Amino acid sequence: MAVFTSVSGVAAPLPQANLDTDVIMPKQFLKGITRDDLARGVFFDLRFDAHGAERTEFVLNQPAYRQSRFLVVGPNFGCGSSREHAVWGLSQLGIRAIIGSSFGSIFQDNCYRNGLLPICLLPHEVQRLLVLCADADCAQLRVDLLEQMVELPDGSRIAFSIDALRREDLLNGRDAIASTLQFAAEIDAFEHSHWRQHPWLAPKLAGE
Amino acid sequence: MSAGAAALTLYDKIVAAHTVRRIDEAHVLLYIDRHILNEYTSPQAFSGLATAGRRVRRPAANFGVVDHVNPTLPARTAYIADSQAARQVEYFGENCRAEGIEMFGLLDARQGIEHVVVPEQGIALPGMVIACGDSHTTTYGALGALGFGIGTSDVEHVLATQCIVYRPLRNMRIRIDGELAPGVSAKDLIMAIIRRIGVAGATGYAVEFAGEAVQRLDVAGRMTLCNMIVEAGARGAVMAPDEAVAAFLQGRPHAPRGANWLAAQADWQGLRSDDDAWFEQDLQLDAADVAPLVTWGTSPDQSVPITAMAPDPREEPNPERRRAMEQALAYMGIAAGAPMQSLRIDRAFIGSCTNGRLEDLRAAAQVLAGRKVAPHVRAMIVPGSSQVRRDAEREGLHQIFTDAGFEWRQSGCSMCLAMNDDVLGPGERCASSTNRNFEGRQGRGGRTHLMSPAMVAAAAVAGYLADVRSVGGA
Numbered sequence: 001m002a003v004f005t006s007v008s009g010v011a012a013p014l015p016q017a018n019l020d021t022d023v024i025m026p027k028q029f030l031k032g033i034t035r036d037d038l039a040r041g042v043f044f045d046l047r048f049d050a051h052g053a054e055r056t057e058f059v060l061n062q063p064a065y066r067q068s069r070f071l072v073v074g075p076n077f078g079c080g081s082s083r084e085h086a087v088w089g090l091s092q093l094g095i096r097a098i099i100g101s102s103f104g105s106i107f108q109d110n111c112y113r114n115g116l117l118p119i120c121l122l123p124h125e126v127q128r129l130l131v132l133c134a135d136a137d138c139a140q141l142r143v144d145l146l147e148q149m150v151e152l153p154d155g156s157r158i159a160f161s162i163d164a165l166r167r168e169d170l171l172n173g174r175d176a177i178a179s180t181l182q183f184a185a186e187i188d189a190f191e192h193s194h195w196r197q198h199p200w201l202a203p204k205l206a207g208e
Numbered sequence: 209m210s211a212g213a214a215a216l217t218l219y220d221k222i223v224a225a226h227t228v229r230r231i232d233e234a235h236v237l238l239y240i241d242r243h244i245l246n247e248y249t250s251p252q253a254f255s256g257l258a259t260a261g262r263r264v265r266r267p268a269a270n271f272g273v274v275d276h277v278n279p280t281l282p283a284r285t286a287y288i289a290d291s292q293a294a295r296q297v298e299y300f301g302e303n304c305r306a307e308g309i310e311m312f313g314l315l316d317a318r319q320g321i322e323h324v325v326v327p328e329q330g331i332a333l334p335g336m337v338i339a340c341g342d343s344h345t346t347t348y349g350a351l352g353a354l355g356f357g358i359g360t361s362d363v364e365h366v367l368a369t370q371c372i373v374y375r376p377l378r379n380m381r382i383r384i385d386g387e388l389a390p391g392v393s394a395k396d397l398i399m400a401i402i403r404r405i406g407v408a409g410a411t412g413y414a415v416e417f418a419g420e421a422v423q424r425l426d427v428a429g430r431m432t433l434c435n436m437i438v439e440a441g442a443r444g445a446v447m448a449p450d451e452a453v454a455a456f457l458q459g460r461p462h463a464p465r466g467a468n469w470l471a472a473q474a475d476w477q478g479l480r481s482d483d484d485a486w487f488e489q490d491l492q493l494d495a496a497d498v499a500p501l502v503t504w505g506t507s508p509d510q511s512v513p514i515t516a517m518a519p520d521p522r523e524e525p526n527p528e529r530r531r532a533m534e535q536a537l538a539y540m541g542i543a544a545g546a547p548m549q550s551l552r553i554d555r556a557f558i559g560s561c562t563n564g565r566l567e568d569l570r571a572a573a574q575v576l577a578g579r580k581v582a583p584h585v586r587a588m589i590v591p592g593s594s595q596v597r598r599d600a601e602r603e604g605l606h607q608i609f610t611d612a613g614f615e616w617r618q619s620g621c622s623m624c625l626a627m628n629d630d631v632l633g634p635g636e637r638c639a640s641s642t643n644r645n646f647e648g649r650q651g652r653g654g655r656t657h658l659m660s661p662a663m664v665a666a667a668a669v670a671g672y673l674a675d676v677r678s679v680g681g682a
Binding site: 015016017018020022023026027030031032033034035045050075076079080081082083084087102104105106107109110113114163164165175176177179180181183184186187190191194198199200201203204 | 242269333343364371373441507
């Protein structure tokens with residue numbers, strides 16, 4: 001998983017509320033068996049018209065925002081479907097952090113799992129960033145996970161809080177499965193007692 | 209509060225009973241009793257496992273179901289014209305076979321939408337924790353099981369460890385008392401709840417449904433409630449299991465038998481919130497106040513009673529909400545203030561994990577008996593499972609549907625998310641018994657109106673969005 005410590009770059013404003021994962025990554029991009037080649041699918045119907053041509057009015061198609069590293073988003077971003085393809089695609093497009101007031105909870109988990117930092121700020125702080133980033137000349141931010149703050153072009157900072165465990169995962173690029181497998185013996189012991197207390201919960205293979 | 213300090217909610221109890229260890233203040237390592245896999249969110253998880261040289265830890269605790277990409281043509285074959293979808297199904301089969309995971313493939317009599325199949329097979333039981341790479345896993349709350357959706361990285365994590373790193377949720381209770389009026393269903397109840405609390409109203413919460421109106425619902429209706437609460441952001445739903453749940457489960461293929469059945473039933477008595485358990489949010493709803501609802505916008509909370517008009521953004525004082533309304537109405541091709549019943553539909557769709565069960569089909573058949581679909585409407589019924597299809601045929605429902613002019617199709621997720629070839633064309637308006645009316649969800653430019661199966665049937669007959677209470681039969 002990609003390590004996140006400090007990243008600088010352009011932030012694109014996407015103020016619409018409830019941008020769901022169907023909009024972030026439409027169905028036709030979900031049929032692969034790898035995580036690859038998903039950058040084109042991101043916001044597909046918003047970025048491209050019915051003939052596949054870029055919609056010039058969409059923020060990520062504008063020259064100043066093409067290299068965006070951050071999105072500043074409306075409330076409840078990433079609601080809906082569990083499709084992790086949405087996060088894979090955003091990462092492949094170069095997005096490293098998403099700043100909003102709230103996120104769909106499966107989407108938020110998926111972000112953490114892929115080194116993409118979801119930052120929750122207060123609505124008025126997000127509003128301030130949305131206004132700022134609407135001016136391409138002011139849209140340069142620095143996000144620092146060690147210091148847990150977003151730095152604005154004028155040097156002012158907005159602090160954010162983050163789940164301590166997820167922060168460690170992101171800072172270290174930790175393999176979550178390896179972390180859990182340290183407790184393999186405890187999982188065995190748990191299963192043993194769980195199934196002794198609730199024998200009907202013990203799984204059986206077909207025919208057993 | 210002090211008296212309630214030791215009192216637990218049903219959700220708290222299930223989480224406590226599955227906690228392998230505490231990881232830190234906020235997280236526990238949570239044991240997953242059953243893990244459900246599908247062909248579209250699992251391939252990268254299996255590949256990741258193989259790349260890391262890991263194996264599936266408890267194959268028998270995992271079940272695979274093909275549902276999202278398969279065609280639903282009336283004659284079922286193993287052939288899938290879409291080569292990418294075909295490869296996904298093939299890869300899924302390879303992975304399940306290699307890891308010894310039981311799979312309900314395309315030609316299996318048990319195939320269907322995962323959240324219909326799992327209860328049907330008796331796989332989901334009260335008190336279980338069930339994870340699946342699909343957001344609608346909350347469905348299993350209807351059986352007293354905690355189900356929740358996860359992404360593909362966590363699918364891989366569960367495959368490898370049978371556990372998940374879990375942050376327990378806050379508790380919300382939604383009590384529904386009173387009696388449902390004729391023509392009003394569980395779908396209208398859940399749409400009313402989402403309309404009231406909004407699409408993020410339950411984010412961060414596990415929701416317990418309670419109250420006499422909930423207890424009076426059949427298990428299928430309870431599944432509709434729990435299934436769609438995810439559209440309010442809830443990452444889990446529960447309901448205290450009762451005799452109706454036991455009756456539903458008894459004799460199903462994976463349900464316990466003999467001494468285990470008796471022991472399980474005794475255990476399930478304890479699966480309820482303590483009387484003085486504390487809920488951070490406690491909402492009340494009177495079922496009698498709920499009318500049949502339809503969505504007018506592109507978010508599941510944008511709904512009105514069928515007898516009402518689409519909203520007029522000019523009456524919305526908040527500029528952001530006004531803009532969102534204008535945008536949704538423009539996408540939907542609806543004039544501000546237009547009566548909902550003036551909207552002419554092109555398509556009608558009955559199916560999905562929300563409303564594709566036998567009870568849903570019966571409700572639609574009651575409306576459709578002796579009637580015809582309006583000539584300009586293409587109408588489809590996609591049963592929630594192959595078992596539902598067979599049961600419906602045994603009752604003769606398929607005859608009613610085909611006589612009315614509905615296509616009677618094979619099972620799958622189908623046009624709920626349109627990953628297969630069941631897709632709306634640009635601008636097509638669809639009355640749909642599904643769960644999401646997002647932009648482009650059922651096809652680019654497609655316009656989805658969410659409603660109950662009986663309301664879809666009424667709309668199909670009228671050719672316009674219609675009130676099932678005046679069409680009759682429901």
